[in-house]
Amino acid sequence: MEILISQLFAGLSLGSVLLLAAVGLSLTFGQMGVINMAHGEFIMAGAYTAFTVQQILGSAGVSLLVSLPLAFLVGGLLGLILEATLLRRMYHRPLDTLLVTFGVSLILQQLARDIFGAPSVDVRLPELLSGPVMIFGTPVPASRVFILALTVVVVAGLSLLMSRTSLGRRIRAVVQSRELAEASGISSRRTDALTFFVGSGLAGVAGVAITLIGSTSPTLGTTYIVDAFLVVVAGGIGQIRGAVIAAAGLGLLQVFFEFGTTASIAKVIVLVIVVAFLQIRPQGIVATRTRGLA
Amino acid sequence: MFSFEGVRSGYGRTEVLHGIDLEVPDDGVTTVLGHNGAGKTTLLKTVMGLLPVRSGRITWDGEDITRLSAHQRVRMGLAWVPQGQKSFGSLTTRENLLVVAEAHPGGKERLDGVLDLFPALGELMDRRAGLLSGGQRQQLSIARALLTGPRLLVLDEPSEGIQPSVVQEIEEKIVGLASRSGTQVLLAEQKVGFALEAADRYAVLATGRIVRSGLADEAAVDAAREALAV
Ligand SMILES: Nc1ncnc2c1ncn2[C@@H]1O[C@H](COP(=O)(O)OP(=O)(O)OP(=O)(O)O)[C@@H](O)[C@H]1O
Numbered sequence: 001m002e003i004l005i006s007q008l009f010a011g012l013s014l015g016s017v018l019l020l021a022a023v024g025l026s027l028t029f030g031q032m033g034v035i036n037m038a039h040g041e042f043i044m045a046g047a048y049t050a051f052t053v054q055q056i057l058g059s060a061g062v063s064l065l066v067s068l069p070l071a072f073l074v075g076g077l078l079g080l081i082l083e084a085t086l087l088r089r090m091y092h093r094p095l096d097t098l099l100v101t102f103g104v105s106l107i108l109q110q111l112a113r114d115i116f117g118a119p120s121v122d123v124r125l126p127e128l129l130s131g132p133v134m135i136f137g138t139p140v141p142a143s144r145v146f147i148l149a150l151t152v153v154v155v156a157g158l159s160l161l162m163s164r165t166s167l168g169r170r171i172r173a174v175v176q177s178r179e180l181a182e183a184s185g186i187s188s189r190r191t192d193a194l195t196f197f198v199g200s201g202l203a204g205v206a207g208v209a210i211t212l213i214g215s216t217s218p219t220l221g222t223t224y225i226v227d228a229f230l231v232v233v234a235g236g237i238g239q240i241r242g243a244v245i246a247a248a249g250l251g252l253l254q255v256f257f258e259f260g261t262t263a264s265i266a267k268v269i270v271l272v273i274v275v276a277f278l279q280i281r282p283q284g285i286v287a288t289r290t291r292g293l294a
Numbered sequence: 295m296f297s298f299e300g301v302r303s304g305y306g307r308t309e310v311l312h313g314i315d316l317e318v319p320d321d322g323v324t325t326v327l328g329h330n331g332a333g334k335t336t337l338l339k340t341v342m343g344l345l346p347v348r349s350g351r352i353t354w355d356g357e358d359i360t361r362l363s364a365h366q367r368v369r370m371g372l373a374w375v376p377q378g379q380k381s382f383g384s385l386t387t388r389e390n391l392l393v394v395a396e397a398h399p400g401g402k403e404r405l406d407g408v409l410d411l412f413p414a415l416g417e418l419m420d421r422r423a424g425l426l427s428g429g430q431r432q433q434l435s436i437a438r439a440l441l442t443g444p445r446l447l448v449l450d451e452p453s454e455g456i457q458p459s460v461v462q463e464i465e466e467k468i469v470g471l472a473s474r475s476g477t478q479v480l481l482a483e484q485k486v487g488f489a490l491e492a493a494d495r496y497a498v499l500a501t502g503r504i505v506r507s508g509l510a511d512e513a514a515v516d517a518a519r520e521a522l523a524v
């Protein structure tokens with residue numbers, strides 16, 4: 001029983017990390033269709049933001065609270081710059097976008113190496129998050145519970161933003177028909193830029209969360225980028241709900257297969273399962289049902 | 295006065311409009327007539343700034359707007375009702391209206407007035423636009439355009455695929471609007487009858503060129519029919 005609960009929790013916890021890394025992509029890739037390989041490096045930038053803030057402020061608790069919004073800004077600004085300087089010119093050329101953002105991701109990794117050094121650094125946990133908490137009599141790390149809660153807040157916030165706010169409406173309108181949006185007086189460029197800002201900002205937030213469960217190094221982003229894309233594709237492109245289910249599923253599968261094998265073997269198995277699943281259901285878990293432009 | 299001077303435009307490498315001269319005066323309804331593929335939609339999209347101009351000039355009240363983007367033109371007072379009752383299909387009727395109203399100063403204040411004009415929409419507010427009927431979507435499309443408080447309303451075959459009685463109603467609304475609020479209307483049509491009844495002036499478009507134009511008086515019906523027959 002105890003093993004089951006702790007495994008279940010480990011799976012969901014991994015899933016929540018994956019989801020956090022992927023929610024930003026569900027906007028920039030899912031909604032806008034931009035394949036941004038530097039998304040992982042925006043996560044890394046968020047992690048180094050947490051590290052830097054802690055160097056300056058000292059207190060781990062206060063730093064965490066300051067880091068979350070600040071990393072959102074850092075990630076968002078990086079995204080905004082990337083969008084304005086490069087991506088804007090290649091919205092209809094996915095292959096160019098992929099290659100260019102891959103280049104950008106390498107540059108950002110080198111930049112991180114130059115600023116923070118190649119060896120990994122650690123961000124100290126706040127007192128409150130460093131011990132275990134009991135769930136159904138099973139001890140689980142408090143930091144992971146925090147990440148789970150943060151993910152819930154972030155995903156709920158994003159859904160509300162998309163469904164209830166004027167920015168969300170604007171983003172959906174532009175995604176649906178750039179032409180009609182433009183001809184309705186909506187600046188599609190400004191909307192693209194804002195969408196990219198929010199999506200990249202969320203990568204920054206994910207970076208802060210990841211410092212709570214591991215070390216930070218310049219290659220941190222490469223660990224997460226493939227899984228993040230996997231979550232968005234498996235979930236059904238443009239569907240937050242699908243991404244939630246996919247992330248949970250991926251996390252649980254990974255932990256399940258890790259039990260008795262190794263992490264890398266489990267990863268291969270999960271990848272095979274996802275590929276097989278996409279053969280059967282290419283549109284992902286949740287498919288878009290409405291006629292787009294009617 | 296909205297005017298085209300020797301405007302050429304098209305899609306990619308294909309040129310569709312081969313040097314259009316057209317003047318839309320500050321009041322009344324101007325109709326562009328033409329068969330399928332004549333270039334009506336292309337002309338209206340070029341008016342809106344949705345297609346690049348290769349040569350020539352577009353001016354509005356003397357100001358050169360040839361290089362302005364579509365949303366900038368809409369901010370200046372242009373509004374577009376596209377062909378085929380296009381809407382933001384996955385957004386609800388309410389969201390379709392709100393997203394436009396929010397992009398324009400005073401848009402939200404105009405919402406009630408516009409819904410008075412199309413009472414049928416009031417009962418469809420929470421339905422996705424993609425699930426509305428063609429006629430309902432046409433009303434939504436005109437409602438969206440009116441929310442921007444336009445000075446020049448551009449309509450692309452608003453009567454297409456709509457039952458005759460509703461066409462009549464839409465026509466009356468358009469003409470009423472034009473005279474009441476001083477909004478000028480630029481209308482593309484295939485049906486000579488509907489088009490000229492509503493119009494003050496007309497122009498006939500054939501394979502990307504204007505082949506005839508003038509006042510929409512009694513003689514115009516025959517003149518337009520003749521020009522279309524060629
Ligand atoms: N996206 C496009 N790419 C290339 N050519 C196009 C495109 N859209 C239209 N055309 C061509 O431009 C010409 C004019 O088309 P347009 O849609 O302006 O005609 P129309 O007068 O609006 O016709 P209809 O009455 O059928 O709506 C046609 O020959 C058409 O094939």
Ligand SMILES: [Mg+2]
Pocket residue numbers: 334335336377450451
């Ligand atoms: Mg047309």
